[in-house]
Amino acid sequence: MQDRRDDGGFLGQPAWLWxxxxxxxxxSLSVTAALLxxxxxxRAERAQLERRAERSFxxxxxxxxxxxxxxxxxxxxxLASDVVTPREFDSIYSSLRPRELFPSLQAVAYxxxxxxPDAAREHFITSMVAPTEGNKRLFGLDLSTxxxxxxxxxxxxxxxxxxxxxxxRLIQRIGLPGPTDGITIRLPAYSPGPPPTDVAxxxxxxx
Numbered sequence: 001m002q003d004r005r006d007d008g009g010f011l012g013q014p015a016w017l018w019x020x021x022x023x024x025x026x027x028s029l030s031v032t033a034a035l036l037x038x039x040x041x042x043r044a045e046r047a048q049l050e051r052r053a054e055r056s057f058x059x060x061x062x063x064x065x066x067x068x069x070x071x072x073x074x075x076x077x078x079l080a081s082d083v084v085t086p087r088e089f090d091s092i093y094s095s096l097r098p099r100e101l102f103p104s105l106q107a108v109a110y111x112x113x114x115x116x117p118d119a120a121r122e123h124f125i126t127s128m129v130a131p132t133e134g135n136k137r138l139f140g141l142d143l144s145t146x147x148x149x150x151x152x153x154x155x156x157x158x159x160x161x162x163x164x165x166x167x168x169r170l171i172q173r174i175g176l177p178g179p180t181d182g183i184t185i186r187l188p189a190y191s192p193g194p195p196p197t198d199v200a201x202x203x204x205x206x207x
Contacts, residue, residue: 064164064185066098066101066102067098067102067105067185068162068185070096070098070101070102070105070108071108071162071185071186071187072187073092073096074089074092074108074110074187074189075187075188075189075190077089077092078189078190078191078192078207079190079192079193079194079195080192081192082192084110084128086127086128089110089128089130090130090131090132093108093130093131094130106134106135106170106172106173106182107129107130107131107134107135107138107172108129108130109126109128109129109130109135109138110126110127110128110129110189111124111125111126111127111141111143111153112124112125112126112127112207113206113207121144122144123142123144124142124143124144124150124153125140125141125142125143126138126139126140126141126142126143127139134172135172136172137171137172137174138171138172141171146168147168148165148166148167148168148184149165149168149184151165151166152164152165152184152186153186153188156186156187156188157188157202157203157206158199158202158203159202160187160188160190160195160196160202161187162185162186162187163185163186163187164183164184164185164186165183165184165185165186166183167181167182167183168181168182168183169181170182188202188206189206189207190202190205190206190207191205191207193205
């Protein structure tokens with residue numbers, strides 16, 4: 001065994017060198033294993049984040065669909081009634097209990113179209129709000145003073161489709177703790193009768 005040395009070496013190299021090489025190989029393997037483990041953890045975390053994002057998107061989409069059904073129901077009330085009174089408006093809100101399905105809902109409101117021939121623009125004055133508590137500032141609000149809201153009004157009027165405004169400051173939340181910005185999801189109210197079928201009729205019957 002000429003390759004083995006009396007001091008425990010091997011292949012002409014001292015034993016401490018082989019121990020160091022073994023240690024380095026062990027460290028290399030440990031680092032490689034650690035990197036592989038970290039990569040697997042990163043992939044698992046990314047997959048978990050993607051699943052969370054997907055669930056969040058589905059939850060938001062579901063809430064928006066629920067809100068859409070709510071405003072369609074209110075729209076149907078206007079199509080079926082000659083005059084919708086504040087009492088009827090409050091009753092349908094109470095019956096639907098919308099915050100059970102849409103907890104972040106701030107209010108359901110109706111803004112009456114008030115054209116003025118001599119004015120440069122139409123006015124949309126908020127005349128019915130439910131619930132009243134926490135939303136009293138909405139009464140008398142002219143939507144034509146809020147650009148995001150006004151665009152939503154005009155879009156939904158012509159299409160008879162849900163229109164979601166851009167984010168804007170909610171007047172009833174100003175000065176209160178918590179978020180102050182929000183959006184509106186809007187449908188037009190038309191005069192009684194079957195749903196209008198084209199843009200011209202929608203504009204004519206828009207109330």
